[in-house]
């Protein structure tokens with residue numbers, strides 16, 4: 001016979017009267033729609049890795065965007081973060097801020113140079129696109145490469161002082177800008193390597209060799225409804 005016990009209301013209960021345990025359900029994670037090579041997505045994933053907050057990562061293909069992404073954010077760019085309460089954050093810098101406001105163990109928020117980031121996202125990105133995708137834009141790539149290089153020369157001057165853009169340590173500013181400089185460098189690596197910008201080369205080289213960059217860049221198969229959940233960071 002199972003032992004009887006007295007419940008708090010004095011009623012007699014036995015083990016077989018106990019309610020069944022609630023079925024186990026996965027805790028809901030924020031969903032991050034991402035595209036591995038996109039510099040905006042790279043900066044968002046960097047902040048997620050730095051914060052240590054797990055998300056469900058959904059790798060997408062830009063030419064075949066999933067309906068769930070477009071339903072969350074009809075403008076159709078990545079990265080997009082969908083929070084468990086339904087809120088949608090669909091700008092990369094805002095995703096960085098969300099992650100770091102939640103947890104910032106590396107103190108990245110201590111260095112945010114909004115002007116420098118605005119120049120990167122504005123003028124530098126403008127010239128980068130017209131250099132890298134000159135056919136698409138019907139532009140002179142060399143002209144735009146030169147204009148982008150002038151911006152990089154300014155970064156080099158800043159980096160010469162401390163090795164970082166906004167603080168003696170790595171901060172949000174470095175991580176928001178580095179993915180775009182990486183894309184510029186990759187467009188013609190041999191030419192980029194000849195640029196007389198030593199502090200910039202050093203900064204980019206440290207980034208590309210860092211464990212953080214490795215953690216941000218794993219390859220994932222494109223997501224589709226019903227696919228197994230990918231937890232990121234892995």
Ligand SMILES: N[C@@H](CCC(=O)N[C@@H](CS)C(=O)NCC(=O)O)C(=O)O
Pocket residue numbers: 035037038039040041062063076077078079090091092093
């Ligand atoms: N301002 C947005 C820009 C994001 C963006 O333009 N991402 C590109 C990929 S790198 C994109 O999704 N483009 C849409 C497309 O190519 O269809 C942000 O900061 O998140």
